[in-house]
Amino acid sequence: MGDTLTSHSLSTQKREYPRVLTIAGSDSGGGAGIQADLKSIAAHGGYGMSAITALTAQNTRGVQQAFFPPAQFLSEQLEAISADIDIDAVKIGMLGTSEVITAVRSWLQKYRPPIVVLDPVMVATSGDSLAEEESVSELSSLFSYADVITPNAHEMAVLLGEDATEQWEVLCSQGQRLADRHEVAVLVKGGHCSGEWTSDALMMPGHSEPVWVGYAERVQVRTTHGTGCSFSAALATELARTGCWQTALERVKRWITGAIKNGEKLDVGGGNGPIDHFYHVHSVISEQSARLSDLDRYLLHAQEVDMVRLRESFSEYVWELSTSIREQVNSCPFVEGLGNGSLSQDAFIYYLDQDGLYLKEYSRALGQVGIAASDTESRMFFAHGAVEAVEVESELHRRWVSRFSDSAYVTGIPSATTEAYTDFLLARTGESYGVGAAAVLPCYWLYAEIGKNLYTAYQEYEGKHPYGEWLEAYSSEEFQTSAQQAVKFVNKIARIVPDYELICMKNAFLRACWLELRFFEEPISACHLPLRG
Numbered sequence: 001m002g003d004t005l006t007s008h009s010l011s012t013q014k015r016e017y018p019r020v021l022t023i024a025g026s027d028s029g030g031g032a033g034i035q036a037d038l039k040s041i042a043a044h045g046g047y048g049m050s051a052i053t054a055l056t057a058q059n060t061r062g063v064q065q066a067f068f069p070p071a072q073f074l075s076e077q078l079e080a081i082s083a084d085i086d087i088d089a090v091k092i093g094m095l096g097t098s099e100v101i102t103a104v105r106s107w108l109q110k111y112r113p114p115i116v117v118l119d120p121v122m123v124a125t126s127g128d129s130l131a132e133e134e135s136v137s138e139l140s141s142l143f144s145y146a147d148v149i150t151p152n153a154h155e156m157a158v159l160l161g162e163d164a165t166e167q168w169e170v171l172c173s174q175g176q177r178l179a180d181r182h183e184v185a186v187l188v189k190g191g192h193c194s195g196e197w198t199s200d201a202l203m204m205p206g207h208s209e210p211v212w213v214g215y216a217e218r219v220q221v222r223t224t225h226g227t228g229c230s231f232s233a234a235l236a237t238e239l240a241r242t243g244c245w246q247t248a249l250e251r252v253k254r255w256i257t258g259a260i261k262n263g264e265k266l267d268v269g270g271g272n273g274p275i276d277h278f279y280h281v282h283s284v285i286s287e288q289s290a291r292l293s294d295l296d297r298y299l300l301h302a303q304e305v306d307m308v309r310l311r312e313s314f315s316e317y318v319w320e321l322s323t324s325i326r327e328q329v330n331s332c333p334f335v336e337g338l339g340n341g342s343l344s345q346d347a348f349i350y351y352l353d354q355d356g357l358y359l360k361e362y363s364r365a366l367g368q369v370g371i372a373a374s375d376t377e378s379r380m381f382f383a384h385g386a387v388e389a390v391e392v393e394s395e396l397h398r399r400w401v402s403r404f405s406d407s408a409y410v411t412g413i414p415s416a417t418t419e420a421y422t423d424f425l426l427a428r429t430g431e432s433y434g435v436g437a438a439a440v441l442p443c444y445w446l447y448a449e450i451g452k453n454l455y456t457a458y459q460e461y462e463g464k465h466p467y468g469e470w471l472e473a474y475s476s477e478e479f480q481t482s483a484q485q486a487v488k489f490v491n492k493i494a495r496i497v498p499d500y501e502l503i504c505m506k507n508a509f510l511r512a513c514w515l516e517l518r519f520f521e522e523p524i525s526a527c528h529l530p531l532r533g
Contacts, residue, residue, distance in 0.1 A: 014240075014241060014242055014243040015088050015240055015241060016045070016241065016413075017045055017046065017047060017241075018045075018046045018047070018088040018089055018237055018240035018241050019046065019047045019049065019085060019086060019087055019088045019089075020041045020046040020047065020048055020049070020087075020088060020089045020090070020091065020233070020236055020237050020240060021048075021049045021050070021051065021081060021087050021089070021090045021091070021113070022034060022037035022038065022041070022048065022049070022050050022051070022090070022091045022092075022093065022233055023050075023051045023053060023074075023078070023090060023091070023092045023093065023095075023104060024037055024050070024052070024053060024091070024092070024093030024094050024119075024121070024229065025052065025053050025054035025055070025056055025066070025093065025094035025096065025121075026052050026054065026055050026056060027056055027058055027226070028055075028056060028057055028058055028059070029058050029059040029060055029225075029268075029269065029274075030268075030274065031060065031225040031226040031268070031269075031273070031274030031275075032225055032226030032228075032229045032230075032274075033056070033093065033094060033226070033229055034050045034052055034093075036226035036229040036230045036233070036274070036275075036277070037050070037091055037093065037229055037230070037232075037233035038050060038233075039230070039277035039278070040229075040230040040231075040233035040234040040237070040277055041233055041234070041236075041237050042277075043234065043255070043277045043278055043280075043281075044234050044237040044238055044241065044251075044252075044255070045237070045241060045413065046088075046089075046237040046240070046241065049081055049085065049087070051074060051077040051078050051081065052069070052074070052077065053068070053069075053074055053093075053094055053095055053096055053100050053104075054066055054067065054068050054069070054094055054096045054100075055067045055068075055069070059269055059271065060225055060268065060269025060270060060271035060272055060273050060274070061269065061270060061271035061272075062271065066096070068096050068097050068100065070099075071097070071099035071100050071102065071103040072103075074100055074103045074104070075103045075106070075107065078103070078104075078107045078111075079107075082107070082110075082111045087111070087113040088113060088114060088115065088240040089113055089114065089115035089116070089117070089236040089237065089239060089240035090113045090115070090116050090117070090236065091117045091118075091119065091232050091233045091235075091236040092104060092116065092117070092118045092119065092142065092146075093119045093121045093229055093232065093233075094121040095121075095139070098138050101138045101139065101141065101142065102138075104142065105141060105142055105145070108142065108145040109145075112145055114240065115147055115236055115239045115240045116145055116146045116147050116236075117146065117147065117148055117149075117150065117232050117233075117235050117236040117239070118142055118143065118145075118146040118148070118149045118150070118232075119149070119150045119151075119228055119229065119231075119232035120139050120149060120150075120151050120155050120159065121155075121228065121229070122154070122155050122158055139159070140159070140182060143182040143184045144182070144183070144184070146184050146185075147184075147185060147239070148184065148185040148186065148187055148202070148235070149178075149182075149184055149185070149186055149187070150186075150187040150189065150228065150231065150232045150235070151178075151186070151189075152189055152191070152192065152228055153165060153166070153171055153189070153190075153191075153192040153193070154192075156171065156174050156175065156178065156188070157174070159178060160174055160177060160178060160181075162174065164192075166192055166193050166194055167193065168190050168193045168195070168199055171188055171190060171193060172188050172201055172203065172210060174188075175187075175188035175201065175203040176203045176207070176208070178203075179203040179204060179205045179207075180205050180206065183205045184205065185202060185203065185204050185205075186202075186203045187200060187201070187202055187203075187235075187249075188200065188201040188202075188203060188210070189228070189231070191224070191227065195218065196217070196218055197215045197216065197217060197218060198215070198216050198217075198218050198257075199213060199214065199215055200213070200214045200249070200253055201213045201214075202245065202249060211245075212245065212246060212249055214249060214250060214253035216253060216254070216257040217257075219257065219260050219261045221260060221261065221263060221264055222264075222271075222272055222273055223260060223263025223264050223266070223272070223273040223274060223275055223276075224260060224263075224272055224275070225269075225271075225272040225273055225274045225275070226274055226275060227256060227260060227275060230256060230259065230275060230277060231252060231256050234252045234255060234256065235248060235249070235252050238251050238252055251411075255280070256275070258279050258280065259275035259276050259277055259279050260275050261279075262275075262276040262279035263275040263276045263279075265279075280416075281416065305317070305503075305506065307499060307502070310494070310502060310506060311494055311495055311502060312495065313491070314438075314490060314491050314494035314495075314502075314505070314506075315441075315445075315487045315490060315491050317506075318438075318506055318509045318510065319445075321506070321510060322442075322509070322510055322513045325510070325513045325514055325516075325517055326446065326449070326513065328517050329446065329450065329513075329516065329517050329520055330450070330453060332517070332520050332521050332524075333524050334347060334351065334520050334521065334523050334524050335450060335454070335520055337524075338454060338467055338470075338471070339453065339454040339457035339471075340457055340461070341461055341465050341466050341467065343466075343467070345466075347523040347524055347526075348467065348523070349410060350522075350523040350526050351523040352410075353410045353411060353412070354414065354415055354417075354418045354519070354522070354523075355519075357412070357413075357414045357418055358414075358418050358421065358422060358519070359389045359390070360389075360390070361422035361425065361426060362389050362422065362425060362440070362443060363386045363387075363389035363390045364386070364426060365422070365425040365426055365428075365429040365436070365439070365440055366382050366383075366385045366386035366389060366429075366440055367382075367383065367386040368426070368429040368430060368436060369382040369429050369433065369436040369437050369440055370382035370383035370385075370386060372429075372432065372433035372436060373433055373437075373489075374433055374493060377489075378433075378437075378489040378492070378493075381485055381486070381489060382437070382440075382489075385444075385482065385486075388482075415522060415526070417515075417518050417519060417522045418519070420515065420518075421512075421515040421516075421518070421519055424439070424511065424512070424515060425439055425440060425512070428508045428512075431504070432497075432501060432504075433493060434490075434493045434494065434497045434501050434502075434504075434505050435501060435504045435505050435508050436508075437486075437489060437490045437493060437505075438490055438494075438504075438505035438506070438508045438509040438512075439508040439509065439511075439512050440486075440512070441486055441487065441490050441509055441512070442509060442512040442513045442516050443512070443516070444482060444483040444486040444487075445483050445486065445487060446513065446516050447479070447483070448479060448480050448482075448483035448484075451471065451475040451476075451479065451480070452475055452480070454471050454475065455471055455472070455475035490505075493505075
């Protein structure tokens with residue numbers, strides 16, 4: 001299935017921050033249309049632009065009124081954007097009238113962007129009609145300009161002139177006929193079908209079976225307003241950003257499932273509520289707030305320290321203070337699964353991707369520590385560490401990641417957790433040598449301790465351990481020696497810094513340990529949705 005999908009190329013080059021235009025109607029309730037599209041584009045790292053085709057008075061309960069501005073005004077919006085900004089992708093949604101369709105067709109003939117996703121919006125989630133009857137038949141005139149069209153089950157039936165179905169096999173058959181009839185890719189969406197799982201499928205012209213199928217566990221909620229708009233806008237963004245059908249589809253499938261699942265937390269309206277487009281950001285913010293609150297209390301309590309002991313045996317003292325954090329690291333599912341070989345490949349790939357991104361910034365942090373170092377020996381050690389992080393460890397990551405380059409979990413984009421950790425390191429290593437050295441120490445010391453523990457489990461493993469090569473690298477004598485050298489240099493500077501800086505060193509070490517814990521916890525939570533197909 002994957003090989004079949006990769007044979008269908010996209011006329012685009014990958015762009016990290018794609019510029020995506022949405023041509024659609026406005027939803028005054030904010031859950032669908034232009035408003036949902038712009039949220040979806042932003043949620044996937046794109047820069048959103050909009051050309052409004054209609055104004056609606058609506059909320060979560062339904063559409064009360066729709067107003068269609070003159071089609072000429074739509075043409076002027078499109079011309080203004082196209083004359084100044086290079087558009088990487090366009091999502092076309094609610095058009096509503098024949099005149100509007102004609103205006104969009106004329107614009108596509110003149111400016112067609114590399115990626116065109118057409119969502120033939122006709123019926124809102126509430127059941128209200130969003131298009132004039134005479135315009136429905138004209139929508140097909142735009143299909144030849146599209147890379148993919150994304151009708152729901154009701155819209156599929158209207159486009160084919162058939163009855164709507166809730167049977168997945170029948171829906172896929174309808175999607176294939178629509179794809180063959182118009183020679184365009186069709187994304188079949190099975191949200192209205194029955195069953196424990198929801199399925200989506202991509203049908204390509206000339207194929208008897210889907211070229212991609214995505215599954216997710218069905219979520220029983222009412223927060224489904226704007227799902228079609230949001231999915232298509234996100235897909236346009238990901239296609240432009242990745243240039244890959246499979247990667248884009250799998251990312252959007254996972255995201256839309258999470259957005260639907262978390263929509264109830266927004267508590268918007270009394271009808272079909274909106275999805276939470278930024279649930280991944282909200283969850284990180286909530287988690288960070290809770291964790292930082294706990295950590296701040298922990299650090300405050302830890303202010304009551306024996307300064308003499310802290311100065312004379314810094315590493316021994318902070319190691320004791322970090323006991324509870326280290327115990328959580330050793331018992332977290334990722335670390336345990338890595339040791340006993342039960343860790344899922346998806347979680348390991350996610351970790352590899354994020355750890356490789358982390359190492360790039362960690363190398364910068366080590367470089368800053370080296371520049372600030374107070375003596376030649378420590379300066380050379382941390383400078384060498386910066387080089388090692390880039391050349392040796394990063395090469396190890398590249399070798400592993402190359403084996404899974406087609407995985408949807410290889411994004412090349414740092415998560416909020418990764419950014420929080422690296423931002424902290426770069427900030428602390430810019431303060432002073434002592435604070436910076438204490439901040440980077442857990443990545444040496446914790447990894448060395450974890451490496452030793454995991455290597456013991458690895459040796460007891462019967463058969464070929466799936467992550468054996470990785471465990472050997474971090475349990476090696478060379479890495480263990482580097483960790484002990486880092487401890488030595490931090491102890492050395494701790495004996496001569498002022499009391500205030502010594503406290504800052506302690507706090508930096510403990511906070512870095514805490515961020516290490518969050519980094520190890522993330523791969524499991526990030527990969528909780530199934531990937532099939």
